[in-house]
Amino acid sequence: MTGNTMEPERRARRGRAQALPRALWTVSLALLVFIVLAVGLALLPGERPSYEDSAGWNLRLVNRWNPIPEGYTVNLRELPGGEKVDERVYESLMEMLEAAKEGNWGEAPRVISGYRTEEEQRGFYDDKVNEYLAQGYSEEGAKAEAVKWVAVPGTSEHQLGLAVDLEGETYDVFFWLQENSYKYGFIFRYPGDKTDLTGTAEEVWHYRYVGAKAAKEMHERGLCLEEYLGQ
Ligand SMILES: [Zn+2]
Known part of the structure; x- marks a missing residue:
């Protein structure tokens, strides 16, 4: 038991x-x-963290694949001539324009387009589409051609207030800018050999502020903004 x-x-x-x-x-x-x-x-x-986590305001990427964020605001400062830019780039831009006199027959290049509102960008875009429509392009064809030259509203760097279109007394000023703009934090934004990456045809007149450090590195390594940001 x-x-x-x-x-x-x-x-x-x-x-x-x-x-x-x-x-x-x-x-x-x-x-x-x-x-x-x-x-x-x-x-x-x-x-790796996205560029928005690691990069500052000066490196914000806006292109046809990366629209400007909804409600993006910018404090503007008026340039001689009436165009406006983000106040944070004003001093650097003025220094660059002053220095560019040596490549422009002693005259400072003019800013013919700075900050644009969404409505202004739409005006430019619609005008360009209409130009191609008048040449006999279809609606779709006209838009496809227009977007090579004018960004669709919401995808233009001009809406950031960090980009300017410049005009000089001579075409040589654009060569001067390509060599020297980085010293002032600006880059030749749309080179002809980077159009696949930028989504924009060559624009010798369009300069974008990215800050002196990034501009120097991009200039030395021959990178466009998309490449620099690893996009
Ligand atoms: Zn431009």
């Missing part, structure tokens, strides 16, 4: 003995999963 009384006790002991390793096993497994995840996340190379 002793066997009958011993039996449940032994079972209970065996049960406790099995429960302990099971708990250990569960904790170890959880720990292992945690370690693998932590190490994996730390080593993951592809997860």
